[in-house]
Amino acid sequence: xxxxxxxxxxxxxxxxxxxxxxxxxxxxxxxxxxxxxxxxxxxxxxxxxxxxxxxxxxxxxxxxxxxxxxxxxxxxxxxxxxxxxxxxxxx
Numbered sequence: 001x002x003x004x005x006x007x008x009x010x011x012x013x014x015x016x017x018x019x020x021x022x023x024x025x026x027x028x029x030x031x032x033x034x035x036x037x038x039x040x041x042x043x044x045x046x047x048x049x050x051x052x053x054x055x056x057x058x059x060x061x062x063x064x065x066x067x068x069x070x071x072x073x074x075x076x077x078x079x080x081x082x083x084x085x086x087x088x089x090x091x
Contacts (some may be wrong), residue, residue, distance in 0.1 A: 032087050039083075040076040046087030 051068025055061040
């Protein structure tokens with residue numbers, strides 16, 4: 001005989017194992033915004049590294065590193081602003 005499944009009930013402390021009401025909804029609302037800073041930083045870092053690699057090959061330090069940072073920042077900001085505008089239109 002197998003034991004019958006039990007419905008979720010209170011744990012030892014008397015509370016149910018459910019998230020705080022509204023937390024899941026709040027996380028769903030802010031989740032798209034959480035990655036924007038990471039995307040901007042990643043764009044700058046990737047283009048900086050490409051510039052660093054070019055500088056080591058060409059011996060032009062810091063020319064391509066600075067150009068890479070500038071391109072990464074401008075491209076990252078364009079993506080950032082487009083994402084914000086889409087999220088605002090969505091809401």
